[in-house]
Amino acid sequence: MDRPSPFEDQLAGLLPRLRRFAxxxxxxxxxxxxxxxxxxxxxLRSRDQWQAGTxxxxxxxxxxxxxxxxxxxxxxxxxxxxxxxxxxxxxxxDPRGVMDASVDxxxxxxxxSQLPDEQREVVALILVEGFGYREVSEMLGLPIGTVSSRxxxxxxxxxxxxGEE
Amino acid sequence: MTEDEKLFAWLDGELGPAxxxxxxxxxxxxxxxxxLAEQHRGLGARLHGAFDPxxxxxxxxxxxxxARPPAAIIELAAxxxxxxxxSLPQWTSxxxxxxxxxxxxxxxxxxxxxxxxxxxxxxxxxxxxxxALDTELASAPTGDVRIGITFRDHAGEICRSFSSTVSSGxxxxxxxxxxxxxxFAAPEGQGNDYRMAAGVDPNLASLVQSTMAGEPFDADGEKxxxxxxxx
Numbered sequence: 001m002d003r004p005s006p007f008e009d010q011l012a013g014l015l016p017r018l019r020r021f022a023x024x025x026x027x028x029x030x031x032x033x034x035x036x037x038x039x040x041x042x043x044l045r046s047r048d049q050w051q052a053g054t055x056x057x058x059x060x061x062x063x064x065x066x067x068x069x070x071x072x073x074x075x076x077x078x079x080x081x082x083x084x085x086x087x088x089x090x091x092x093x094d095p096r097g098v099m100d101a102s103v104d105x106x107x108x109x110x111x112x113s114q115l116p117d118e119q120r121e122v123v124a125l126i127l128v129e130g131f132g133y134r135e136v137s138e139m140l141g142l143p144i145g146t147v148s149s150r151x152x153x154x155x156x157x158x159x160x161x162x163g164e165e
Numbered sequence: 166m167t168e169d170e171k172l173f174a175w176l177d178g179e180l181g182p183a184x185x186x187x188x189x190x191x192x193x194x195x196x197x198x199x200x201l202a203e204q205h206r207g208l209g210a211r212l213h214g215a216f217d218p219x220x221x222x223x224x225x226x227x228x229x230x231x232a233r234p235p236a237a238i239i240e241l242a243a244x245x246x247x248x249x250x251x252s253l254p255q256w257t258s259x260x261x262x263x264x265x266x267x268x269x270x271x272x273x274x275x276x277x278x279x280x281x282x283x284x285x286x287x288x289x290x291x292x293x294x295x296x297a298l299d300t301e302l303a304s305a306p307t308g309d310v311r312i313g314i315t316f317r318d319h320a321g322e323i324c325r326s327f328s329s330t331v332s333s334g335x336x337x338x339x340x341x342x343x344x345x346x347x348x349f350a351a352p353e354g355q356g357n358d359y360r361m362a363a364g365v366d367p368n369l370a371s372l373v374q375s376t377m378a379g380e381p382f383d384a385d386g387e388k389x390x391x392x393x394x395x396x
Contacts, residue, residue: 012232019228020220024212033225040231105215126177127209128216133179148170155173159208 007047010056011040017129018060023105024124025068027113035071039064058139061129065121065140111161119154122147127155172198176205280332281345290336290343298325298336298343302391304384314373314381315390323395326373333366335373338395347372 018039022032042063043050050059112120125136126147133151137144166174174180175188192198280294290298297310306312313326313333324337324346334348349366382390390396 008233012229015224015228015232016220016222019224020216023219024216033228036228037231040228044232044234102218104211105218108212108215123212127212133174133177145166148166148174152167152169152173155205155208156169159204162211163204163208 007050007056008044011043011060014057014060015040017057018064021061021064021124021129022068023109024112024128025064025120027109035064035068038067042067058135061125062139068121069117108162111158114161115154115157119150119157122150123154123158126151172202173205176202176209281348287339288345288348290345294327294329294336295343297327299395300391302384302387304387315387316373316377316381317379318376319378321378323390324373324376326369328366333369335369335376337376346376 015036019032019036022035022039023029026032026035039060043060046063050056112123115123121140122136125131125139126133131139133144133147136142137147140147171180171184171188172192175185175192180188192202278292280290280292281288282291283289289295293308294310297308297312301308301310301312303312303314310327310329313328315323315325318324318337322338324335325343326335327333328351330351332348332350335346336343337346338344347369349368351366
């Protein structure tokens with residue numbers, strides 16, 4: 001009987017949201033899915049460290065954010081030398097009527113990737129993932145005032161880049 | 166909080182009612198502020214419009230597979246868990262644990278509404294657990310105790326697995342009662358967002374596997390069996 005345990009069930013249930021968060025952090029879909037995969041693998045390896053009864057979603061988001069921080073600089077350096085983020089937007093091939101959205105997705109992802117990391121993660125967690133300020137402050141280990149001021153700077157810069165179209 | 170921060174906190178629903186009302190009045194009275202609020206609402210909507218389809222799209226197979234490692238890995242994890250927790254998949258250790266239950270049962274004063282009672286060296290379901298085993302159908306759960314699967318053991322008796330927020334286990338018919346074959350405590354603090362219904366304790370899964378003869382009953386078989394008094 002190789003029935004998956006609740007941990008795998010819950011993790012699988014989180015995949016759509018984790019993928020969305022990965023897209024909000026990454027330059028393109030290929031990177032986003034690599035980040036999602038690395039997060040799943042890390043979560044499965046570290047499952048002993050997850051305390052049952054605590055929020056698995058927050059725990060996974062934290063893993064993803066840390067992995068992203070670890071690789072963000074290296075990736076940014078590498079992709080700057082490569083072609084811009086045109087390729088790899090596999091969401092654009094999704095047949096479920098998201099074509100229009102995916103055009104804007106490309107534009108938004110490109111703008112998001114120009115935000116400093118510490119602003120991008122706060123914008124992603126609050127404006128994309130819908131977490132509250134306090135949850136994000138706990139997740140990132142930052143004072144709530146810091147979360148709030150980074151969010152102001154991040155969303156203001158983002159509006160300047162993509163607004164008024 | 167700066168005025169900007171306060172405006173955004175208001176937009177994000179982070180202000181208390183009094184402050185929110187104050188900010189609402191302020192924005193209403195100031196066209197420039199109102200325009201800024203509008204632009205940022207639009208930005209929020211655009212972010213959702215761009216990213217939310219990803220959460221609604223099918224998850225690529227590669228990622229789904231990564232989240233469901235092969236059985237061997239799960240078994241390894243279960244093995245680890247067994248080493249950490251009292252393990253009872255085998256009849257020998259199960260018997261030892263039941264003996265501990267008997268011992269404790271005879272020493273402890275009987276608690277009203279306890280889910281088990283000890284009689285003649287055997288542990289039987291009692292109170293709400295007994296009621297659930299007698300009446301609940303897996304297909305139509307009503308109470309705190311959920312029935313998992315119903316099947317016959319190698320002696321031909323009907324057995325039912327069950328779970329609640331605090332424990333899960335297996336009981337089989339014996340002398341017109343539900344005799345406990347094993348009962349496992351749920352890990353601490355898994356009452357709410359980590360539901361037992363999502364999966365089975367590996368110890369229980371192993372006990373069920375060694376007890377079951379043939380296939381578990383389907384919904385009709387379960388109901389018919391109940392109507393016959395679990396015979």
